[in-house]
Amino acid sequence: MQGKQGRRVLSILSGLLLLTVCADVLSATWKITYPRPSSDSDKSSEYPLKVLALALQQTGVKYELIPSRKFYPQGKNLNRLKDNREINVVWSMTDKQREKELLPIRIPIYKGLVGWRLFLIRDDMSERFKYIQKLEHLLKLTPIQGSDWPDTKILQSNGFDVLTNSTPAELAKMLVSAQGDFFPRSMLEIREELSNFPSNKKIIIQPTLGLYYPAAVYFFVNSKSTPLAHLINTGLERAIKNGEFDALFVETYQDFIDKSKINNRNIYTLENTFLPINTPINRSELWFNTGY
CATH class of the missing domain: 3.40.190.10 (Periplasmic binding protein-like II)
Structure with a gap:
């Protein structure tokens, strides 16, 4: 009997301790x-x-x-x-x-949506982009990206010759000074980044093209x-x-x-060989369906 009572008391004390820990958390x-x-x-x-x-x-x-x-x-x-x-x-x-x-x-x-990329370009490059009809044409141009961004490796692995720098501010300076031809940014951030350019710098969002990678x-x-x-x-x-x-x-x-008007753009799909195997691609509720 004493053994059963002892175990019962120990169980009660353990439960109280667990409740105390949970309450503390x-x-x-x-x-x-x-x-x-x-x-x-x-x-x-x-x-x-x-x-x-x-x-x-x-x-x-x-x-x-x-x-x-x-x-x-x-x-x-x-x-x-x-x-x-x-x-x-x-x-x-x-x-x-x-x-x-x-x-x-x-x-x-x-x-x-971070994998849907539009391009910041100098307006004097607008005519050049009008002649891009396939990915091979775009590969002849030079994108700029962050030196430690996964996007850089994705672009490089798909054949782009990428110029890099450490911060968006430095990358913006590179674009303005014609170091690189375009600055791919996600559709979620590109308009805010455009607003950060000085008003006298003629940087625009290229209206007809884009990239996609998972x-x-x-x-x-x-x-x-x-x-x-x-x-x-x-x-x-x-x-x-x-x-x-x-x-x-x-x-x-x-x-x-x-405002990104994805359905009105030619979107070139890239492979992302750096995407980990445990990425929950099959959970449709986690991904936005652009309808593209």
Whole structure:
């Protein structure tokens, strides 16, 4: 009898301990540091932070999102995350190397639209682009991209001779000074980036062409941060199921999608051999259907 009672008491104590731990987790504030934007005018972090906040809200935890002390280029942000220094979460396009070094939350926060690329060009190049009738013609021109962007490797592996630099601001200067012929940007960011060019610089969005390759931007955490990864993944899945994720996406980007007029463009499809095997391509609810 004493043995049964002892086991019963031990079971009760274990249950109380588990409840206490759960309560502590829910009552504790998760302080999550993300990469600081390049400037006050840089709005590229707004949507990912809204998605991250939405995911955390779905779980009921208390949280605080904190920018890093200073701005770092994407490569340094990823390295700091890998080394578990200051930064707890980064959003970035996935590839095999990043999934090897970091822990991905495999839900594409832009629903794959990051792989639909339009071109920033100088207006004095407009006539040149009118003569492009197939991908082989486009391959004769030189794109510019970030030196540590997965897009660079994708373009290179498809035959492009890519010029690189470390930041969008430096890449913009390259385009203006005719170092490179076009600057491929996703349809979700190209209009904002165009607005960042000085008004006296004649940079336009090329109106008839585009590129597509399968691509996903995920939240990444340190490889040992499984509780945080589970928390974000749980919240995202709940937001997808209840429709709040799609509502935020449409509210933010439907106008960008409409203005891109994908169906009126010649879109050249590239292979992305760097896409990891675990990319959830078969989950149709995670991807935007452009109707192209």
